[in-house]
Amino acid sequence: xxxxxxxxxxxxxxxxxxxxxxxxxxxxxxxxxxxxxxxxxxxxxxxxxxxxxxxxxxxxxxxxxxxxxxxxxxxxxxxxxxxxxxxxxxxxxxxxxxxxxxxxxxxxxxxxxxxxxxxxxxxxxxxxxxxxxxxxxxxxxxxxxxxxxxxxxxxxxxxxxxxxxxxxxxxxxxxxxxxxxxxxxxxxxxxxxxxxxxxxxxxxxxxxxxxxxxxxxxxxxxxxxxxxxxxxxxxxxxxxxxxxxxxxxxxxxxxxxxxxxxxxxxxxxxxxxxxxxxxxxxxxxxxxxxxxxxxxxxxxxxxxxxxxxxxxxxxxxxxxxxxxxxxxxxxxxxxxxxxxxxxxxxxxxxxxxxxxxxxxxxxxxxxxxxxxxxxxxxxxxxxxxxxxxxxxxxxxxxxxxxxxxxxxxxxxxxxxxxxxxxxxxxxxxxxxxxxxxxxxxxxxxxxxxxxxxxxxxxxxxxxxxxxxxxxxxxxxx
Numbered sequence: 001x002x003x004x005x006x007x008x009x010x011x012x013x014x015x016x017x018x019x020x021x022x023x024x025x026x027x028x029x030x031x032x033x034x035x036x037x038x039x040x041x042x043x044x045x046x047x048x049x050x051x052x053x054x055x056x057x058x059x060x061x062x063x064x065x066x067x068x069x070x071x072x073x074x075x076x077x078x079x080x081x082x083x084x085x086x087x088x089x090x091x092x093x094x095x096x097x098x099x100x101x102x103x104x105x106x107x108x109x110x111x112x113x114x115x116x117x118x119x120x121x122x123x124x125x126x127x128x129x130x131x132x133x134x135x136x137x138x139x140x141x142x143x144x145x146x147x148x149x150x151x152x153x154x155x156x157x158x159x160x161x162x163x164x165x166x167x168x169x170x171x172x173x174x175x176x177x178x179x180x181x182x183x184x185x186x187x188x189x190x191x192x193x194x195x196x197x198x199x200x201x202x203x204x205x206x207x208x209x210x211x212x213x214x215x216x217x218x219x220x221x222x223x224x225x226x227x228x229x230x231x232x233x234x235x236x237x238x239x240x241x242x243x244x245x246x247x248x249x250x251x252x253x254x255x256x257x258x259x260x261x262x263x264x265x266x267x268x269x270x271x272x273x274x275x276x277x278x279x280x281x282x283x284x285x286x287x288x289x290x291x292x293x294x295x296x297x298x299x300x301x302x303x304x305x306x307x308x309x310x311x312x313x314x315x316x317x318x319x320x321x322x323x324x325x326x327x328x329x330x331x332x333x334x335x336x337x338x339x340x341x342x343x344x345x346x347x348x349x350x351x352x353x354x355x356x357x358x359x360x361x362x363x364x365x366x367x368x369x370x371x372x373x374x375x376x377x378x379x380x381x382x383x384x385x386x387x388x389x390x391x392x393x394x395x396x397x398x399x400x401x402x403x404x405x406x407x408x409x410x411x412x413x414x415x416x417x418x419x420x421x422x423x424x425x426x427x428x429x430x431x432x433x434x435x436x437x438x439x440x441x442x443x444x445x446x447x448x449x450x451x452x453x454x455x456x457x458x459x460x461x462x463x464x465x466x467x468x469x470x471x472x473x474x475x476x477x
Contacts, residue, residue, distance in 0.1 A: 283389020
């Protein structure tokens with residue numbers, strides 16, 4: 001049956017029976033004919049409201065029109081100037097609730113596949129000669145900026161500041177840059193070679209990366225300013241401190257936070273043990289507590305580690321699930337099973353201290369709580385036990401307090417988020433800025449990227465005394 005112009009061009013995918021047993025990327029990407037057909041679905045709106053839904057304000061209409069005109073180099077340039085992580089955001093950004101939600105095509109039909117097109121152009125550009133990808137540049141300003149953390153917020157802030165001419169150094173606590181993009185997102189969603197390519201593009205702009213350095217321990221903020229001569233510091237340390245249920249049995253062997261579980265697999269290559277140094281215990285049956293994208297990443301990673309059964313346990317219903325629909329459907333296709341309206345109350349173990357099961361209670365939904373979602377209420381007498389070998393807790397994270405413990409002059413919220421000026425992103429300490437999950441708590445890659453981009457312009461305006469633009473006095477025009 002021929003595809004209609006009103007139909008959204010489907011993303012080619014690897015078959016579930018094959019992909020569930022390896023870490024190769026699930027989505028295969030558009031070919032040129034797919035991309036051009038989808039670009040032609042764009043209505044060429046005079047008022048491209050899709051841009052309003054993009055946290056980094058990509059000129060969506062412009063790059064899609066370039067695809068339709070077969071000017072892929074032009075489309076790549078537009079993306080490169082707007083978002084240094086376009087190949088990443090095209091894969092993991094929740095476009096369906098952002099730019100695509102605003103798309104006028106979606107008023108009557110399915111919206112244009114903006115994310116798929118962003119991925120297509122970025123992947124095409126990555127395969128081209130360096131003259132097409134972009135030229136190497138050298139910073140020309142004297143005001144140096146240090147970026148603390150190499151997650152999406154820090155990377156975008158670094159890229160934007162480098163484009164504005166500032167010497168930028170990114171300090172990463174782990175042994176490889178990328179932050180949550182590397183340790184938190186499995187390669188079947190975001191391959192490391194794509195991440196490495198985006199980081200190499202930042203290096204071509206003059207950005208320097210220093211790994212294995214913990215700001216607050218290895219170096220202090222005072223040292224960055226007083227001894228190393230930085231004019232500003234941007235804190236993009238994310239929200240890597242896991243939350244726990246505080247139920248009996250959480251200290252048993254075989255209980256992981258989602259952060260530890262994914263870091264062992266993604267960053268430490270536990271799937272390759274013993275060829276890699278880091279092992280991981282999964283057993284035959286794994287339950288992940290939670291319903292977000294991270295929970296889906298955990299249970300799908302566990303499947304690829306060779307388990308017999310992967311379960312998701314969530315105290316609310318499918319309607320309140322926070323994961324992307326695409327990730328949810330992929331998980332179902334790969335054999336993940338779901339226990340909705342189920343709340344863990346105890347993790348059970350044996351005499352040797354290993355997990356043997358999860359005691360749960362069935363729930364029903366009541367009136368909405370502070371989050372706006374229906375409040376789960378336990379059903380009396382509905383307790384039951386799920387036999388298990390491993391439990392992974394994916395119930396949220398909060399900012400790591402290390403930096404603020406060693407810098408009392410930086411104000412935080414009650415839950416640990418950094419307090420910033422909403423216009424400039426400056427913290428309570430002069431010339432120290434922050435953004436992303438370190439400010440908002442755990443959110444999406446693209447929201448963190450948007451925060452990094454806004455902060456970069458706040459930093460630049462502060463250091464140079466004027467905003468960037470055509471009439472700027474800072475020399476950026």
